[in-house]
Amino acid sequence: MAARRTPVVLDAMGGDHGPDRTVPGALAAHREHGVPVILVGRADEIHRRLRRHGASGEVEVWHADDAVPMTERGGRTAFRRASSLMVGCELAGRKGLPFVSAGPTGAVVAGAVRALGRREGVRRPALAVALPTVSGSTVLIDAGGTADPTAEMLAQFATLGAAYARDVLGVRDPSVGLLSIGAEPGKGNRLVRDAARLLPDLPVRFHGNVEGHDVLAGTVDVVVTDGFTGNVVLKNIEGCVRAVLGLAADAGIADTGPLEEVARLYAADTHGGAALLGLTGTVVVAHGSSSPAAIARACAVASDLAAGHAPVHVPRAAGRGR
Amino acid sequence: MAARRTPVVLDAMGGDHGPDRTVPGALAAHREHGVPVILVGRADEIHRRLRRHGASGEVEVWHADDAVPMTERGGRTAFRRASSLMVGCELAGRKGLPFVSAGPTGAVVAGAVRALGRREGVRRPALAVALPTVSGSTVLIDAGGTADPTAEMLAQFATLGAAYARDVLGVRDPSVGLLSIGAEPGKGNRLVRDAARLLPDLPVRFHGNVEGHDVLAGTVDVVVTDGFTGNVVLKNIEGCVRAVLGLAADAGIADTGPLEEVARLYAADTHGGAALLGLTGTVVVAHGSSSPAAIARACAVASDLAAGHAPVHVPRAAGRGR
Structure with a gap:
């Protein structure tokens, strides 16, 4: 300091x-x-x-x-x-x-x-947030920069997110997952299916599709999604942690202190804002x-x-x- | 029984x-x-x-x-x-x-x-799930039926979801929110902005846009979204509850029993599947x-x-x- x-x-x-x-x-x-x-x-x-x-x-x-x-x-x-x-x-x-x-x-x-x-070659900037997981941190990108990206933009977010994980979080060779609604290739909406075809050709370690439950599970170092879904997911996590706290209090957990500490990890107040990359x-x-x-x-x-x-x-x- | x-x-x-x-x-x-x-x-x-x-x-x-x-x-x-x-x-x-x-x-x-x-007039079926909130239940629709709906389909999901809340959950006059990335009208991706223009003309009590943190907050009785976002949100909730449990255990909560009870409310095992409506x-x-x-x-x-x-x-x- x-x-x-x-x-x-x-x-x-x-x-x-x-x-x-x-x-x-x-x-x-x-x-x-x-x-x-x-x-x-x-x-x-x-x-x-x-x-x-x-x-x-x-x-x-x-x-x-x-x-x-x-x-x-x-x-x-x-x-x-x-x-x-x-x-x-x-x-x-x-x-x-x-x-x-x-x-x-x-x-x-x-x-x-x-x-x-924009930095040279970057089509659209994207918001990156580092979310705490059980094993460390996962970068969620885009958390709200571009609501309607193209598949090419989504692929570029993967590169930006991997660079962030490398340079800022110190992950040597970050794995990148594409957020979808099924782990199998070919699952997803049109945007994701198109992006999934571009990602294997990029200089990132592409893990394949990941699902909603993978975001906080530490399955990959970087979760790539469009800015609409990413923003909904980010705010959904905040709300979910708050709901668990409320239900836990109802369920009679006497000492919610440590749980509130956990909730703070995910509160908007704590993660200190999203970095606009690109x-x-x-x-x-x-x-x-x-x-x-x-x-x-x-x-x-x-x-x-x-x-x-x-x-x-x-x-x-x-x-x-x- | x-x-x-x-x-x-x-x-x-x-x-x-x-x-x-x-x-x-x-x-x-x-x-x-x-x-x-x-x-x-x-x-x-x-x-x-x-x-x-x-x-x-x-x-x-x-x-x-x-x-x-x-x-x-x-x-x-x-x-x-x-x-x-x-x-x-x-x-x-x-x-x-x-x-x-x-x-x-x-x-x-x-x-x-x-x-x-399909029931007469229904363009696409949608998956509805009743999620426990602090104050009762919220219907999430579409939780994965149609990954790329049109704005007209999204508007119809609002009607299907409201009917489900009324007939199945017994909510007399269910309020319906459109999941977006800002509460103000006009915020969202193209699909949501188009759907937001259709919803006020439907025979449902339209609350306006809701955000990711509203899903489990009981802000509305029905949360309407496309099947891609809805499925990601549903699985994200499962993963988030699991992550909170893991972090709480790490944080030294001695008795996680009541918390596990809460987690079960949100586990795929408990909500017993989604109803395919329409x-x-x-x-x-x-x-x-x-x-x-x-x-x-x-x-x-x-x-x-x-x-x-x-x-x-x-x-x-x-x-x-x-």
């Missing part, structure tokens, strides 16, 4: 609660994780909250007039040049710093593509309902990703057995 | 383990649930196992030469006229009895459509890896569905608080 960490540009207006969450989040990122944050958004609103936290001058503020509403779907974002999202993205691009936003996923993806640009810069998309602690974690993850280290949350999840 | 229950036609060759599971499953259905079963498949293989269980003559056997392999995708099934699946389906149709198979979902759907026919007869599709107990439950559910009663598993799940 004492070492100097890579600063992060944070979209102060993003998320369901805007600066009410992002300002204390930025302070927590700095104070608890040692990550310096540049807050981008309406300067008066930000400064007012900094004063309230007795933290004037502690965090750098960069003004942006406009804010992208949470209902925005993405298409128009690139034209909101004065929004905290676009101003922040462009600032991050110029400075070579990571960018974090809890804004609407589609808008962040569109804005980041516009401001940062761009020339580092972008982390946090949950719209992120708490200040979740914003702080997303900043820490972005800082680590940009510095080329494994994000803090990954060893934590994998090393729960202490 | 003492009352005479509707007999069930069971595909003895279906499932990953064929008669090794279906024969003891049929015996358990009869002995433990009071449901008479007609086993359809290779008579010699069935009789050999009946003898081994000391149950010759206890269950009716109907011979069929052929068996549909578990890798079958569906298209050719209707031409396998001598398969246990087609012979069983046609027998069920002629006798007006419910049919149960643990065969490949696509094949069961194709065979059932061919043998029984046909002129009752069809229940059991998990390919079903245990004999799961086969027996699927038979009990099919018997109840055909008799117009709520399946045994539903009140059980809802009434877990005793």
Whole structure:
């Protein structure tokens, strides 16, 4: 924590609660994780909250007039040049710093593509999340970047996901599974059947199809799916863990403490946001309902990703057995 | 249990383990649930196992030469006229009895459509599963019947799912949610956005979009999705509950007994198969890896569905608080 960490540009207006969450989040990122944050958004609103936290001058503020509403779907974002999202993205691009936003996923993806640009050869960026499994972590990609990808995009997500598992999680030769509705080749919807024909020719270790129950079983290191299914699965896991907790309490488990610890592993608050892969810069998309602690974690993850280290949350999840 | 229950036609060759599971499953259905079963498949293989269980003559056997392999995708099934699946389906149709198979979902759907026919106006049948939630049950439809539906089919699944919630679960005016990746209208993939425009005109109480975390939260009575996403979600729930159990054991929860009880609620073994809706007869599709107990439950559910009663598993799940 004492070492100097890579600063992060944070979209102060993003998320369901805007600066009410992002300002204390930025302070927590700095104070608890040692990550310096540049807050981008309406300067008066930000400064007012900094004063309230007795933290004037502690965090750098960069003004942006406009804010992208949470209902925005993405298409128009690139034209909101004065929004905290676009101003922040462009600032991050110029400075070579990571960018974090809890804004609407589609808008962040569109804005980041516009401001940062895709890495050469990449058709669409994809969101990657590292999920804790019984044996370690599994990368779920795409967790919501592209709702209607083509089979070629899906195949490319496999390459991006494998690179993430290798570079960020330190998996030497990651295995890649294609999420489908039957393990046998040929099972799936049209998109998956088409992608399954492309994957064996790619330079990734293709395991074949995996199913819904494999996602958290550690069957493969990387689970590839379209952004619609991936987002549903990610949120379904959060809901499922919550439901198990509720039913366990009903069933009379006296001490749900350790179970709540498990639930926290899967809560949006803990996994600290999804990395948007395939761009020339580092972008982390946090949950719209992120708490200040979740914003702080997303900043820490972005800082680590940009510095080329494994994000803090990954060893934590994998090393729960202490 | 003492009352005479509707007999069930069971595909003895279906499932990953064929008669090794279906024969003891049929015996358990009869002995433990009071449901008479007609086993359809290779008579010699069935009789050999009946003898081994000391149950010759206890269950009716109907011979069929052929068996549909578990890798079958569906298209050719209707031409396998001598398969246990087609012979069983046609027998069920002629006798007006419910049919149960643990065969490949696509094949069961194709065979059932061919043998029984769709109800008037129904474009495609859909699989419905009642999932236990903290407050009761939620119907997930389609859980794997049609992997690539059109928006019109998805809208029809809403009607089928609402009817199931009303007639089988006894929900007076069921609310219906469309599974998507954002609660706001207009969020989703192309299919969902198109379906969202059709749903408000239907005679169902349309709640709007729901997300992955809503499935087990009891947000709506019916969650509508395509068969690909629905099947992934269903299996993801099973895997998630298993992962939570594993992590809880690691985290040092001493007494996982009540938690295992919760896990059983979501195990494939317990929910006893999915009802294939939209046909002129009752069809229940059991998990390919079903245990004999799961086969027996699927038979009990099919018997109840055909008799117009709520399946045994539903009140059980809802009434877990005793």
